[in-house]
Amino acid sequence: MTETTSATEPATASPGEAHTRSRYADLTRDELAAVVPELLLIGQLIDRSGMAWCISAFGRDEMAQIAIEEWAASSPIYTRRMQRALGYEPAEPGRGDVVTIFKGLQLDIGAPPQFMDFRYTVHDPHHGEFHLDHCGALLDVEPMGEDYVRSMCHDIEDPTFDATAVASNPRAQIRPIHRPPRTPADRHPHCAWTVIIDDSYPAAEDHPALATIGASRAATLDLAPIDPADEGASDYAGPLVSDLDFASFSASALTRMADEVCLQMHLLDQSYALAVGKRAAAEEQTLGIRRKQLTGLAGIAAERLARVLRIPRTEEGAVRLLSLHPLLNPAAYVAAAPDGTGVEVRRGPADEDRAWIWLVDPAHTGPLQAIVRGLDPHLDVEVAPLTDGTDGWRLEVVRREEAAPEDGSVAVTRFSAGAGFAFVERRSLPIFPV
Template identity: 70%
Template sequence: MSEAARVRDGQGVSAVPASRFAGLSRAQLAVVVPELLLIGQLIDRSGMAWCISAFGREVMAEIAIEEWAASSPIYTRRMQHALGYAPEVAGHGDVPTIFKGLQLDIGAPPQFMDFRYRVDDPWTGEFHLDHCGALMDVEPMGEEYVRSMCHDIEDPTFDATAVATNPRAQVRPIHRPPRAPADRHPHCAWTVRIRDDHPPVSGIPLLAVNEASRAASLELAPIEPGGPGLDDYAGPLLSDLDFTAFSHAALVRIADEVCLQMALLDRAFGLAVGKRATDVDQLLAIRRKQLTGIAGVASARLARALLAPASVAGAMSVLAVHPLFNPAAYVTASFDAASVTVTPGPAHEDDAWISLCGPDWTDALRAAVGGVDLHLDVAVSPVPAAAGTGAGWRADVVRRDEPVREADEVAVVRFSTGTDFAFETRRSLPIFVV
């Protein structure tokens, strides 16, 4: 693939940087995509721990509601259009469209959040969770935290996600935790109904703020047909997405979209925390802790998935596909054998993760290479502004004789069962109307 994919935008031809995921094989991408979805889910295991510490459980729940409600409608619509299953008439999508969106949502990573679907007709369906990794993480914290997640947070955020497809969709519980009896299975069950007499759901105020971000409208290269595999998800709803069935081009686009989901979620997180922080220093401290934790865990999972060696070369291969540096159209960076150079781009305009990093603060970069091998470290130096670019920085990956200690922020995320969760191979079957 060339350095820049040529994309028609209706008013001419514009250059879109080629995806960094394009360098992976189709088989590698089929492994990496579910990893990215799970990494997106683990962002909250990092961020919310520090929100509880700073503000308490109840305010943490408020932040979580605003974070998801201000991001999921944006990225749900993006994925619909990218994979060709958007409603023919905006806002008039059906239940299978909602379910397809959940299967490609960092809020519902496959198997870890094991959604099982039933469709009664285009406007009526149900789902239950055979396994809820989030519940497994929260149950040990006590019933108050379970209620915060499964009641206070889920009620508004499920509807907020559905509004991207149809504002008259309602997601309502059949049963949900706290579990009674304690081993109740499935973990929860919900109905999804779309009715003309349902009052339409509207977005929260922060949604409009996030919709104005560069991430929300970022142009990515379209999926060019021609290779083996599916180029879209326009067919029937499937019980489990078999990512090996998608084409290389489709998987590349999905990977980039999932990284954008994380960027939009993090931006909404920053907006929600910023409303409650005592000052900009507290906001910055919480955002940095969140990033450090997820940076280390993401690298560890990606390194295992890609069988990356515990070396400088292995770290570079992981950094190239790490959410911190993707998508390429969002984060302006160049990679060589042992370093990455970052210059200001769209992600900096959004105050995204990469904008937190640099010579003055290296914790997240150190955690990212440490996730591959704790003997690895970074040496970060400023890079003067060049023609057409602003001043940036360069991170050289180096190997130390003695391992560094894993960051406390990474250890906090390891509390989640998602850090060591193993995906299994499943058969993908079409779901028909009952």
């Protein structure tokens, strides 16, 4: 078991080194506080978009295995990144406590706030519990039948929870108290789990694909540090709280969170691509599945971001929406230059990883169309190669007379209640051992 490896460590910037400016830095602090939970929920919808195509292509059992490989090969990497960014990483690598694990879950696309409503109890540094008052993923899957519920809540959950714990302490075990299928059918909470850290437990092992994903540009990407002088909290080093009050964080911290959450999505997608590619008959099948996943997510993500930011349904509004969409973020990863009428995209780190933006070009514009049509179905894109001989393309947003029908991939993703889920204001309270 390798608790921390160079493959999962971002490069360390030299003092005074310039960083690519985040595109989220243009948002106000209030806007950022609303956008970060939206991005966390959008990340959860990656599987709502992608797994439908895996079931169709490979069947339910293989879909479950893809999900296990997808999360286990990416979540330890992005969990450690967020620990470092927000100052709650263990003093000794691999020796995190229950609070470290719970803080990580609160900033994980696998557990977006409220939609996956985790409630935490801490008994001491090595013992805790959590339960889900609301599990949006369960409510999405229950109509599909008990076999699908067992696949998610048993087959997938067990190894992926262990992978989550590995990021903080390899001798942590997350085990069920009860979980679905629900008996009775309306049982609440939806599930409950214990978290115990014990040095006598065998150390959980890294998934074999973790090293592959850990060597990606996304895993090692260097982002601008949080400015400790900015107004508001610059870290999460204090007590665990029941619900993160994103508005209490500084604009600098929220900007870093937004970029890190987008990287979580890219890392998860890379794991997804690796797992799908192992099963696909040919690369063309892998690319087709990945583009459907991206298109479905792109449209729903655009709708949610446009709604929370009140982006006007204009061509200029569409460019702003594109500039803030996870497809084009973080700026240090995706080499895109939005302007008043369009976006210029050149080869960058994301292309080296064959990330989402690599799937888009003048011949494959579906994800870009889904984004602008998430703002207004009359909007469209025209994409052409750059004329200066460099590797890239330029997108122009245009308006059509007739509204376009909803893309089938977007309709599949809309099946999830997460597409229309509304956050509510909550009071953030510290959690102390009981």
